[in-house]
Every structure is written in C-alpha cells, then in structure tokens.
Amino acid sequence: MSVRIVEVQNLSCEFAAGRGRDGRRQKLKAVDNVSFDVGREETLGLVGESGSGKSTIGRLLVGLLKASSGEIRLFGQSATGPGDAKALARVRKRIQFIFQDPHAALNPRMRIGDAIAEPLDIAGGWSKRDRADRIGELLEMVGLSHSFAMRFPHEFSGGQRQRIVIARALALNPEFVVCDEPVASLDVSMQAQIVNLLKDLQERLGLSYLFIAHDLAVVRSVSHRVAVLYAGRIVEISERRSLYQDPRHPYTQALLDAVPRPQVGRRPPPIKGEIISLIDRPEGCSLCPRCPSAMEICRRVDPALREIAPGKHVACHLYS
Numbered sequence: 036m037s038v039r040i041v042e043v044q045n046l047s048c049e050f051a052a053g054r055g056r057d058g059r060r061q062k063l064k065a066v067d068n069v070s071f072d073v074g075r076e077e078t079l080g081l082v083g084e085s086g087s088g089k090s091t092i093g094r095l096l097v098g099l100l101k102a103s104s105g106e107i108r109l110f111g112q113s114a115t116g117p118g119d120a121k122a123l124a125r126v127r128k129r130i131q132f133i134f135q136d137p138h139a140a141l142n143p144r145m146r147i148g149d150a151i152a153e154p155l156d157i158a159g160g161w162s163k164r165d166r167a168d169r170i171g172e173l174l175e176m177v178g179l180s181h182s183f184a185m186r187f188p189h190e191f192s193g194g195q196r197q198r199i200v201i202a203r204a205l206a207l208n209p210e211f212v213v214c215d216e217p218v219a220s221l222d223v224s225m226q227a228q229i230v231n232l233l234k235d236l237q238e239r240l241g242l243s244y245l246f247i248a249h250d251l252a253v254v255r256s257v258s259h260r261v262a263v264l265y266a267g268r269i270v271e272i273s274e275r276r277s278l279y280q281d282p283r284h285p286y287t288q289a290l291l292d293a294v295p296r297p298q299v300g301r302r303p304p305p306i307k308g309e310i311i312s313l314i315d316r317p318e319g320c321s322l323c324p325r326c327p328s329a330m331e332i333c334r335r336v337d338p339a340l341r342e343i344a345p346g347k348h349v350a351c352h353l354y355s
C-alpha cells in the first residue's frame with residue numbers, strides 16, 4: 036500500500052439551519068462520521084447525488100470549512116487538532132482545489148497569464164522573468180500555447196478555461212488536488228479530454244486526487260478506488276474494479292443503473308424518491324425510504340460501514 040497522504044477519521048460537519056417550528060435552533064449534518072484515506076499518486080473518486088456532502092468534504096480537506104468533529108491528517112500533520120500552525124500552513128501549500136465551474140473561477144477582466152500567476156504573486160519571490168517562464172510552462176503543461184497568456188477568458192471554450200484553471204492550481208507544485216466536479220459543466224467529449232489531461236498530469240507530476248462527481252461514469256477511468264456517499268455518509272468504498280463489477284450497496288447499484296449507456300441512448304431514471312432530511316435524520320438506514328431491498332431492521336438500526344471482503348467496505352444490513 037502506498038503512503039497515505041490524506042487520512043480522515045470520523046469526520047462530521049454541521050451547518051446552522053435556522054429555527055424549527057418549536058423555535059429551537061436547528062443543525063444540518065452535511066457530513067456524518069466519514070472515514071477514508073488517499074495514498075500517494077492515488078485517485079479516490081467520491082460520488083453521490085446532489086446534496087450528499089461531496090463538496091463539503093472537499094472544502095473541509097482544503098481548510099475552507101471547519102469540521103464539527105473528527106480528524107483530518109494531511110501529510111501526517113493534523114489539520115483539525117491543536118497542532119503546529121506553521122507546519123499546517125506549509126502542508127496546505129501542498130494542496131490545491133479545482134472548482135466545478137471554470138467560467139466562475141476566472142476573473143473576466145484578468146488576462147489568463149495573470150490568472151495563472153495569481154498563486155505565484157500571493158506566494159511572492161518570483162522575478163518577472165521566472166514568473167513569465169512559469170506561466171508559459173504551465174500553459175504548455177495543460178496543452179495550451181504559451182502565446183495565450185495575454186488573452187482574456189472570454190476568448191476560450193469551456194474546456195480550455197478548465198485547462199487554465201488546472202494550470203493555475205498547479206502553479207505552486209501541489210501534491211494533492213481536490214477536483215470538485217471538474218468536468219460537470221462540459222460536454223461529454225470535452226469531459227474525456229479533461230479527465231485524460233488530469234490522468235496524464237498525475238503520472239507526470241506524481242499527483243494524488245480526490246475526484247468528486249455525481250456520476251459513476253465520470254470517475255470510472257480516473258479513480259483507483261471509489262467512495263459512494265449518501266446523505267453525508269460513505270455507504271460503499273472499494274477498489275474501482277470491484278465497485279463497478281460487483282457493487283454491493285443498493286445505492287451503488289442504483290447509481291450504476293443510472294449511468295447512461297450509448298447503446299440505449301438515454302439515461303435510465305435514477306433511484307426514486309428524495310434524499311432524507313439532513314436536519315432531522317430518521318432512525319435506521321438513511322436509504323431505507325428509497326431502498327428496493329429494505330428490510331424491517333433497516334427502519335430501526337443504522338448499519339455501520341463494515342469490511343465485507345478485503346478492501347471492500349459496505350454499510351448495509353444485507354451483509355451483516
């Protein structure tokens with residue numbers, strides 16, 4: 036097993052959610068007791084429908100949000116406990132975040148060379164010459180000509196803008212990148228190009244990724260392992276091949292059934308029903324109201340995530 040560079044233990048994150056009917060303050064538990072790790076040069080795919088807590092986990096890892104409880108260790112350094120603040124700041128420089136929407140991520144009035152160099156300017160210490168060389172190097176690294184540096188974002192397609200966003204994320208040589216739905220806003224052929232670019236960069240630069248998506252099709256070719264998230268909890272996590280060939284959790288099976296198939300031509304309906312309330316979580320398994328395999332026990336007892344085969348963890352009473 037490769038070195039673990041990200042270790043997450045029993046992580047939870049709550050948000051204030053106004054007052055309930057009784058006037059009491061309510062909390063929404065977006066991430067509930069989640070544990071996983073990411074190895075060096077590994078991609079962990081994180082998949083779940085809208086509202087399942089994917090972005091919250093990504094933001095917790097890069098320090099944009101504070102955990103309510105649990106522990107995050109980055110390169111061996113605690114990011115949640117009362118650790119060494121300077122050491123943590125050094126570790127944070129080894130981590131970057133790629134946002135979903137390349138249109139929103141780029142300032143329309145900033146030349147793309149300056150946008151890419153923003154992290155260098157913030158870090159400081161770059162001569163004009165080195166800065167210009169680095170911009171050219173980063174543009175070429177993501178498959179764009181260094182002559183584009185003087186252009187503005189509106190001169191580029193969605194896919195090209197995402198390449199620019201990736202170039203900016205790589206400016207300070209990160210080792211771990213949280214990719215939050217990096218291809219969600221692109222058409223299918225562009226999605227494949229960006230996924231291939233990220234894979235290529237991983238090989239060349241030895242990167243590790245947390246790759247967030249709401250669709251199991253998108254993470255298939257890029258992930259070494261995949262974690263499936265439902266209502267803020269991991270319901271299945273395993274090696275990629277095992278997840279796609281032998282999905283065990285009913286929610287993973289439903290997500291796989293919802294993957295579009297070219298020969299069918301249209302997307303089958305996703306699992307019926309709504310995600311449970313994250314404010315007032317009912318007893319028992321969170322999927323129970325929507326689960327085609329629900330049993331009596333599922334209404335009462337919340338299943339723990341258990342290792343049912345080497346490296347394959349599932350939270351479902353069908354396997355207890």
Ligand SMILES: Nc1ncnc2c1ncn2[C@@H]1O[C@H](COP(=O)(O)OP(=O)(O)OP(=O)(O)O)[C@@H](O)[C@H]1O
Pocket residue numbers: 050051063065083084085086087088089090091092249313
């Ligand atoms: N800052 C916030 N304040 C209050 N609630 C929030 C906040 N951020 C997220 N939430 C809530 O937390 C839950 C999880 O949101 P999150 O964005 O992590 O889900 P997601 O799986 O990334 O969804 P999507 O695919 O739509 O981006 C949702 O119910 C969301 O409304």
